[in-house]
Amino acid sequence: MWFEAKVPSNIAFLKYWGKRDAALQWPANDSLSMTLDGLATVTKVKVLSDHNLKSKGEHKFFFAGEEKYRDDPEGAKVFKFLDGLAQRFDFRGCLEIHTKNQFPTGCGIASSASGFGALTIAAIAAWTKSESLAELEQNGFSLSSLAQLARMGSGSACRSFWGGYVRWEAGENADLQRCQQALPSEHWALTDTVVLFSEAKKARSSSQAHLDAWSSPLFKVRLVELRSRLEAMHQALESRDMDRLGPLLETEALEMHAVMMSARPATYFFDHETADFLVWFREQRAKGLFKAYFTIDAGPNVHVIAEPGEQQAFLRCFSKDFSKYRYLSDCVGSGPQLGFSN
Ligand code: DP6
Numbered sequence: 064m065w066f067e068a069k070v071p072s073n074i075a076f077l078k079y080w081g082k083r084d085a086a087l088q089w090p091a092n093d094s095l096s097m098t099l100d101g102l103a104t105v106t107k108v109k110v111l112s113d114h115n116l117k118s119k120g121e122h123k124f125f126f127a128g129e130e131k132y133r134d135d136p137e138g139a140k141v142f143k144f145l146d147g148l149a150q151r152f153d154f155r156g157c158l159e160i161h162t163k164n165q166f167p168t169g170c171g172i173a174s175s176a177s178g179f180g181a182l183t184i185a186a187i188a189a190w191t192k193s194e195s196l197a198e199l200e201q202n203g204f205s206l207s208s209l210a211q212l213a214r215m216g217s218g219s220a221c222r223s224f225w226g227g228y229v230r231w232e233a234g235e236n237a238d239l240q241r242c243q244q245a246l247p248s249e250h251w252a253l254t255d256t257v258v259l260f261s262e263a264k265k266a267r268s269s270s271q272a273h274l275d276a277w278s279s280p281l282f283k284v285r286l287v288e289l290r291s292r293l294e295a296m297h298q299a300l301e302s303r304d305m306d307r308l309g310p311l312l313e314t315e316a317l318e319m320h321a322v323m324m325s326a327r328p329a330t331y332f333f334d335h336e337t338a339d340f341l342v343w344f345r346e347q348r349a350k351g352l353f354k355a356y357f358t359i360d361a362g363p364n365v366h367v368i369a370e371p372g373e374q375q376a377f378l379r380c381f382s383k384d385f386s387k388y389r390y391l392s393d394c395v396g397s398g399p400q401l402g403f404s405n
Pocket residue numbers: 074075077078079080088094173175176216217218219220269270271273360361
């Protein structure tokens with residue numbers, strides 16, 4: 064029997080950048096994101112009944128149709144994550160796993176968030192024979208506990224377990240962190256248009272770059288500011304106030320990149336296309352052609368956040384001036400799904 068999870072990616076409005084403790088996956092600050100709809104990872108898992116982990120059996124893991132192994136760079140994190148789950152819950156069966164992203168991997172769309180989200184749900188559903196999210200909960204795996212497990216694979220994954228707008232609070236110690244929905248998707252139908260300047264995998268992973276954040280002279284100053292910025296963003300979302308939310312989104316994204324660029328070693332995720340686009344974007348907005356704002360994750364691509372009518376206005380301008388670049392159009396979504404087939 065196959066268990067199939069579809070877990071969307073999320074775009075951070077207030078970024079998780081820097082860790083207090085990397086081993087415990089304890090973030091330096093609280094973060095806030097919008098869960099996406101179509102940009103998702105789909106992962107299908109079954110238990111291989113004749114292979115047992117205790118008798119040195121091994122999982123079979125396929126990413127986009129290609130088998131990956133324990134010592135592959137792409138396989139290592141997945142196998143380590145599965146080992147952690149099997150050990151903690153005494154799961155014994157080896158798994159066959161097929162996973163695919165519905166978007167390009169490793170270029171500023173949080174593929175690790177949807178990837179570890181979908182792996183966590185599908186693997187635990189297969190191991191516990193849970194056919195729905197409700198059954199997973201009955202078997203002891205609530206969304207909150209699954210989110211905490213997924214976080215160990217990739218921090219931002221914990222925010223993909225709810226639809227709408229989600230807050231991940233760092234807490235007083237690593238065990239007190241929690242993640243929860245701040246507002247449901249129906250509250251405000253925002254869109255995200257991802258402008259793709261590069262579909263190549265990034266040279267430096269965000270996990271590596273996170274660790275350098277503390278070396279930036281800007282980082283500690285940023286952490287002091289963030290509490291009030293988070294509350295201001297939350298209020299702007301609550302009151303569906305784009306004039307307040309938009310500038311906060313842009314400050315936040317640029318500040319995170321300033322921290323990355325001023326860290327030692329420095330990480331530059333911007334391409335010259337990213338910079339050219341931002342100049343154009345601000346000029347067009349100042350002319351009153353659309354009301355949209357940008358944010359950028361750990362990659363060169365730009366996420367344009369807007370209400371649906373304004374997304375159309377933005378795309379009309381974009382298609383005239385930037386027609387050589389591809390874009391992905393998405394919107395706020397309602398969270399993970401789990402199904403099964405024979
Ligand atoms: C820039 O969750 O990818 O997207 O926990 O090391 O896997 P790890 O990092 P990851 O970091 C995401 C960073 C970000 C901002 C965000 O999503 O909040």
